[in-house]
Every structure is written in structure tokens, then in C-alpha cells.
Amino acid sequence: MTEKTQSPSVFRNVPFVRLWTGTTASGLAMWALPFVLGLAVLERSITAVELGVVLATRTAGFLAAVPVAGVLADRYPRRRVVFWSCVTAAVATPVIAVGMGKSLLLMAVAATVVGAGQGACRPAFQALVAEVVPESQRQQANAATTLAIRVTTLVGPSLTALAAVLVDARALLAVTAVVWLCAALVPPAGTGRPQTGSTRAGFVADFVDGIKEARRHPWFLAGLAALSVVIATGYSASAVLLPVVSRDRYHTEAVLAAATTAHTLGALAGAVLIARWRPGAAGWAALAGLGCYALIPLSLLLPVHLVVLIAAYAVAGIGIELFNVPWFTATQREVEPGKLARVSSLDFLLSYGLAPVGLAVVAPAVEEFGLSVVLGGCALICLAAPAAAALVPSSRGFRART
Known part of the structure; x- marks a missing residue:
């Protein structure tokens, strides 16, 4: 048996609209990097091997940051974790452009930092939904977020390809950094209640507590x-x-x-x-x-x-x-x-x-x-x-x- 809810639109919730905008911006920035770097290969600014190395190091940074970020977002206000994570990705993204054609090592290190920023914001964004959206509207809120990300995936390649006619991959990376700044600045503060589930006995102990x-x-x-x-x-x-x-x-x-x-x-x-x-x-x-x-x-x-x-x-x-x-x-x-x-x-x-x-x-x-x-x-x-x-x-x- 199924039923339909009659709850008001979640988009009447201003804090959620801000959170939705920030989450969408972070998703757009995450998707943009591999596509823009693919354009850089077509421009011969980097090689296919360099593309593989940069994307691999980004993934490594993402996976390394996720468990640490989970602990931090339970210790400190989640809005703060989102801010510093996205700012980190915003600062490191243009460094990849600086390294193009000059230093693979610089590109790889910058990509690792970008990946860490990407990984660090994900758990905090998820937890913020529970803070700013009532339980009766969370399914609608989560659907709205995934809908926005899917739309971005669908229309993003065409928009980026059009932009590439006017500017090169380096400029597109700078635009991606601006999108990361939007993701950092727009989300709301949440409830502001201190988190009580972290023992602060150490990152490992706190993460193990999360596993429990x-x-x-x-x-x-x-x-x-x-x-x-x-x-x-x-x-x-x-x-x-x-x-x-x-x-x-x-x-x-x-x-x-x-x-x-x-x-x-x-x-x-x-x-x-x-x-x-x-x-x-x-x-x-x-x-x-x-x-x-x-x-x-x-x-x-x-x-x-x-x-x-x-x-x-x-x-x-x-x-x-x-x-x-x-x-x-x-x-x-x-x-x-x-x-x-x-x-x-x-x-x-x-x-x-x-x-x-x-x-x-x-x-x-x-x-x-x-x-x-x-x-x-x-x-x-x-x-x-x-x-x-x-x-x-x-x-x-x-x-x-x-």
C-alpha cells in the first residue's frame, strides 16, 4: 500500500533553499573537473597520462578526507566544515591550471587537495539536511537535491562545450573555483546545536564510534x-x-x-x-x-x-x-x-x-x-x-x- 504526502513544498524553507543551492554548486564543481581536464587533453595542454594521474590523485584525496571529515562534522558546526572544505577546493583548483604543461607533480598535489575538499564536504552536507529540514520533508528535500545534480549532469557537458569555444581549460578551471566559493558561502548555519556524539578522544576512536x-x-x-x-x-x-x-x-x-x-x-x-x-x-x-x-x-x-x-x-x-x-x-x-x-x-x-x-x-x-x-x-x-x-x-x- 502506498500513499502520497501533502506536505508543503520544501522550497518554502529558506535555509533548505540555501543548502540546496550550495550542494548543487558543489556537485557541479565536482563533475566539472574531469570534464574540463578532458578538454585540456583535446587542447593538448596536458596528456592523457597526466589526466589519469590527476584524476587518480583526486580520488585518493577524496577517500582520505571522507572519514576525517565525518569526525570533524560531528565535533564542530557542520556549516563550518562545509565552508572550509569548499574553500580548500576553491583555492586548489586554479593551482591545477598553473601546473598545466609545467609540472605534473604540482597538478597531482593540487588535485589531491581538491579531492580532499570534495570528500570533506559530503558528510557535512548530508548531516545539515537533518538540521534544517523537518523529518516530514526530508525525502522531498533529498529528491530535490539529487534532481538538481542529475540536471547538472545532463546539461553541463553542453554548457561547458559551448564555454570552451570562448575560453580555454585554464579559464574554465577558474570558473570552477568560483563555483566552489558559492558552495562555501551560500549554505545556512544549521541549528547551531553542539554535536554530542563525538568523544574527542582521537580521530580513530571517534570514527570507530561511528562504525559502532x-x-x-x-x-x-x-x-x-x-x-x-x-x-x-x-x-x-x-x-x-x-x-x-x-x-x-x-x-x-x-x-x-x-x-x-x-x-x-x-x-x-x-x-x-x-x-x-x-x-x-x-x-x-x-x-x-x-x-x-x-x-x-x-x-x-x-x-x-x-x-x-x-x-x-x-x-x-x-x-x-x-x-x-x-x-x-x-x-x-x-x-x-x-x-x-x-x-x-x-x-x-x-x-x-x-x-x-x-x-x-x-x-x-x-x-x-x-x-x-x-x-x-x-x-x-x-x-x-x-x-x-x-x-x-x-x-x-x-x-x-x-
Whole structure:
């Protein structure tokens, strides 16, 4: 049984509008860096090898900063953590431009700092939602945020390509730094209440305390395991093998672009749907949505018409947002407020952290076992992991009480 909420629009909440604007700006800046650096390769300002090094060091900085930021955002006002994280990324981004064509080391160090700023703001942004938005509106708020990020993903490449006609990659990096400053300055202060969940006995002890809080919620551990596995297999298989299938089966790169666009459009539709829809068994519905990602490796495995492949990507896009929005909402509701940033940092650390592992393993696995075995295995895992998570009793509603 499902129902629709009749709560007022979350956009009447001015602090949330400020938070939404800042979160959207940070998402735009995070997305912009790899695309702008790709344009720099086309301009021959940097090489493809240098691009790979810079993006790898950015990811390393992101993963290193996330657990530390979770502790900081539970110790200090989350608004302050957001500010300094985004300012750090804003200052370091132009340094990458300075290093172009001169010093790969300088570019790599700057990218590491940018990645650290990106990673440090994520848990604080998540925790701020719980401070400025009433519980009855949080699902709508999380859907609005993911909707904005998906729109940015959809229209951003075209806007950046148009801007590249007028200015070079160095100037675009400067614009990205300005976007980071917007993300730093616009968000609200939150409730201002001191956080009580941090012992201040040390970063490691505080982070372990966050892990203990996560363990109090079996639905969270099960859902996080399923999400991490799906990203490491389904997402990685798509990123590495979709270009190959597009070229070898359909003999056109247009399928690559169409499938990627369909996934984003599906995610937009999913965000719009879940902003109002309240499934009776929210956790099971979310995990079913996550399981839809199995359609991607299946469509890459089977000799389906290109329309079927594109439709599979659209359905997977819908499904991932049917998972993401209730997942974030449940975490903000169920986790102790003083430990929310640390639990969120654990979420980002594992789900983002395993993605590079999957990307690195897919191509060698195809060489060793063959394309069919790898895609079949990824599809099976994408189905089995959410199904296994659904067996945990508290997963039915993503609640401690079933």
C-alpha cells in the first residue's frame, strides 16, 4: 500500500533553499573537473597520462578526507566544515591550471587537495539536511537535491562545450573555483546545536564510534553492502564495457551517448517520482530499485536491439534514485544526530571507495574469463546483493523497528 504526502513544498524553507543551492554548486564543481581536464587533453595542454594521474590523485584525496571529515562534522558546526572544505577546493583548483604543461607533480598535489575538499564536504552536507529540514520533508528535500545534480549532469557537458569555444581549460578551471566559493558561502548555519556524539578522544576512536553506531542498524549495513557491491560490479561493467559493446555490436558511438543520456533521464524521472511516493515497505522498494541495475550488464550481455539497451539504462536510472533518496532519508532519520556525519562518511567511503577497484578489475577479468562470464556474473551479483539485503528484517522499512 502506498500513499502520497501533502506536505508543503520544501522550497518554502529558506535555509533548505540555501543548502540546496550550495550542494548543487558543489556537485557541479565536482563533475566539472574531469570534464574540463578532458578538454585540456583535446587542447593538448596536458596528456592523457597526466589526466589519469590527476584524476587518480583526486580520488585518493577524496577517500582520505571522507572519514576525517565525518569526525570533524560531528565535533564542530557542520556549516563550518562545509565552508572550509569548499574553500580548500576553491583555492586548489586554479593551482591545477598553473601546473598545466609545467609540472605534473604540482597538478597531482593540487588535485589531491581538491579531492580532499570534495570528500570533506559530503558528510557535512548530508548531516545539515537533518538540521534544517523537518523529518516530514526530508525525502522531498533529498529528491530535490539529487534532481538538481542529475540536471547538472545532463546539461553541463553542453554548457561547458559551448564555454570552451570562448575560453580555454585554464579559464574554465577558474570558473570552477568560483563555483566552489558559492558552495562555501551560500549554505545556512544549521541549528547551531553542539554535536554530542563525538568523544574527542582521537580521530580513530571517534570514527570507530561511528562504525559502532552503524552496526546498531542492521538495515544500514545490509543496504550499504548491497550498494557497494552493485557499484563495484554493475557501474564498473557499464563504464568499461558499454563503449566496447557500442563499437563492436552496434558499430556506432551514438549508442554510448544515448544509453548514458537515458540513464540520466531515468534518474530524473526516479527523483521526481520518489519526491512524493511513499511505499508501504520503503526499504524493500528501494532495494528492488537498486536491483534494477542488473538490467545494464544483462543488456550488454544479450544481443538485444539498441532500443532495448537504451531502455534498460533508463530503468536502471529510475531504480537507482528509488534507492538513493529513501536511503539518505532513512539514514538522516534513524542515526543518532551526533553521529550522523560519521555514518554518512562510512557510506561514502565504501560506496565510492570500491568503485575504482571494480573499474580496475573489469578489463583484466574480461581478458581472463571472457566478456559473457564477466557480464553474467555482474548481473547475478546486482540481483543477489539487494535480495540478500532485503532478508534482513529491519530492511523492510529501513527502520530499527519493523
